[in-house]
Amino acid sequence: MSTATSKFTTNLTRAIATGTALVALAAGLSACSSGSSASTNAADTSTTGGSGTTVAVGALSNGAATEVDLKVDQVDSIRSEVPAAVLGRGQLVIGLGLLPSGAPPLGYIGSDQKTLTGSEADLGRLVAAVFGLKPVLDNATWDNLFVGIDSGKTDAGFSNITDTEQRKTKYDFASYREDNLGFEVLKSSSWNFDGNYENLAGKTVAVGSGTNQEKILLQWQTQLKGEGKTLTVKYFPDQNTTYLALSSGKIDAYFTPNPSIAYHITQTANTPSPTRSAGKYSGAGTTLQGLIAATTKKGSGLAKPIADAINYLIKNGQYTKWLAAWGLSNEAVTTSEVNPPGLPLTNS
Numbered sequence: 001m002s003t004a005t006s007k008f009t010t011n012l013t014r015a016i017a018t019g020t021a022l023v024a025l026a027a028g029l030s031a032c033s034s035g036s037s038a039s040t041n042a043a044d045t046s047t048t049g050g051s052g053t054t055v056a057v058g059a060l061s062n063g064a065a066t067e068v069d070l071k072v073d074q075v076d077s078i079r080s081e082v083p084a085a086v087l088g089r090g091q092l093v094i095g096l097g098l099l100p101s102g103a104p105p106l107g108y109i110g111s112d113q114k115t116l117t118g119s120e121a122d123l124g125r126l127v128a129a130v131f132g133l134k135p136v137l138d139n140a141t142w143d144n145l146f147v148g149i150d151s152g153k154t155d156a157g158f159s160n161i162t163d164t165e166q167r168k169t170k171y172d173f174a175s176y177r178e179d180n181l182g183f184e185v186l187k188s189s190s191w192n193f194d195g196n197y198e199n200l201a202g203k204t205v206a207v208g209s210g211t212n213q214e215k216i217l218l219q220w221q222t223q224l225k226g227e228g229k230t231l232t233v234k235y236f237p238d239q240n241t242t243y244l245a246l247s248s249g250k251i252d253a254y255f256t257p258n259p260s261i262a263y264h265i266t267q268t269a270n271t272p273s274p275t276r277s278a279g280k281y282s283g284a285g286t287t288l289q290g291l292i293a294a295t296t297k298k299g300s301g302l303a304k305p306i307a308d309a310i311n312y313l314i315k316n317g318q319y320t321k322w323l324a325a326w327g328l329s330n331e332a333v334t335t336s337e338v339n340p341p342g343l344p345l346t347n348s
Contacts, residue, residue: 053129057122058325060110064266065117065325070318074132078312081305082131086155092133094124095154095295097145105263105326106160107139119259119326123176123310124158126318127294130309149297156302157295160259162283163342171295172303173339176310177323178331179290181213182258183278184246184265191252193279201229203252206242209235212283213255247273257283262327280330284343291333291340303338310336 052073058065079087086092096116102108107118116137128135138154140147148154149171156174163173183193183205193199197220207214214233221231234251236242243264245251254261258280268274284290294310296302313319314335323329 055122055125055129057126057322058117060112060115060117061105062111064105064263065119065327068321068325070126070321072126072129072313072318075130075309075312076132078305078308079131081301081308082133083301086133086302087131090134091136092124092128092131093136093138093148093153093155094121094128095145095148095157095159096120096124096137096139097142097157097159098139099141099144103160105266105328106259119322119328120158120160122322122326123294124156126313126322127156127158127306127309130312131305149295152297152300155296155300156306159295160292161295163291163293163340165342165345167295168298168339168342170298172298172300173291173293173295173342174303174307174310175291175293175333175337175340177292177328178280178333179283179292180258180280180331181216181255181283182261182280183253183255184261184275185253185278186246186249187274187276189252189276189278191278193253193281195279195281197223198229200224200231201227202231204232204234204250205253205255206234206236206245206251207255213257216281216285217255246275253278258331259328266327277330288341288343290343291337292331293340307336307338 052071055070055072056067057070058067061067096107096118098107098116098118102118105119107116107120109115110117116139121137124137125135138148142159145154145157145159149157161167161173162179163175167173185191191199191203200220201224205217207217217231217233221233224231234245236245242251242254246254258277261275261277265275265277282289294303294306296306310319313322314333320329320332323332
């Protein structure tokens with residue numbers, strides 16, 4: 001994700017940019033005590049039979065996802081790449097930085113009040129199925145997610161972590177989703193961003209203070225001012241007041257992380273003020289498409305088999321169905337790469 005500030009919540013809200021700890025999803029995780037961690041082994045949503053594993057993607061999502069059962073076969077050629085120590089345990093320990101409160105649609109406690117659901121947990125389960133391993137979800141605070149990876153307690157972090165050059169000094173990455181910001185508007189609005197900041201002329205847009213998206217939006221505001229055009233930037237104390245401003249027409253759009261928009265669209269679908277996405281923009285800016293990646297300890301040997309597992313899922317269609325279930329199809333990648341170019345140090 002993004003630049004250092006406070007834990008996972010700040011993580012996504014702040015746009016998933018670069019640094020020590022990113023910001024989290026708007027609904028999501030604020031700073032928590034640095035020691036919290038909880039493994040969720042019971043009531044998992046994966047079932048293994050003689051013909052492979054079935055992963056119930058979107059299970060217990062409380063309406064945030066469209067549930068779909070995806071069958072995944074163990075792939076011996078990929079399993080053989082997994083380090084012997086991991087195979088010997090028979091488990092893939094999947095790190096999630098979701099404490100204390102979760103960050104839909106990325107990860108949160110499901111409707112049964114005990115099972116971890118969310119896009120990130122589900123992808124971890126799918127990768128474990130390709131390896132023929134039992135998925136064990138280790139949920140922690142954002143900081144302790146990385147402590148777990150560093151110590152070897154956690155095999156891989158699947159927690160909306162942005163690939164950055166700074167993080168590559170300690171970690172290896174296997175990319176699986178684009179790292180995007182987006183514009184949320186009322187469904188009744190005809191406005192679209194279309195990747196062109198010029199389309200913001202004359203608009204009033206809300207953004208979170210101190211976030212990566214704020215930095216980008218203010219840069220566009222300066223450019224438009226130089227052209228004799230206006231862009232009004234508004235700030236609100238929380239998401240509830242931001243969305244109230246959107247529904248009442250006080251703002252034209254809300255510029256925020258794309259997964260947050262995907263989740264909120266599902267929540268407003270049957271309300272008097274449904275919303276939609278009006279376009280996305282790379283969290284890394286114009287020069288680089290930011291990427292979200294599975295994160296492993298540098299030199300652990302897990303990044304390549306994870307990338308190969310994701311590419312297997314892409315080739316065989318489970319990847320596309322996983323993204324669609326969680327409303328994240330507009331963040332699809334065509335291939336998973338090991339340590340692709342990440343956000344540069346100058347953008348940290």
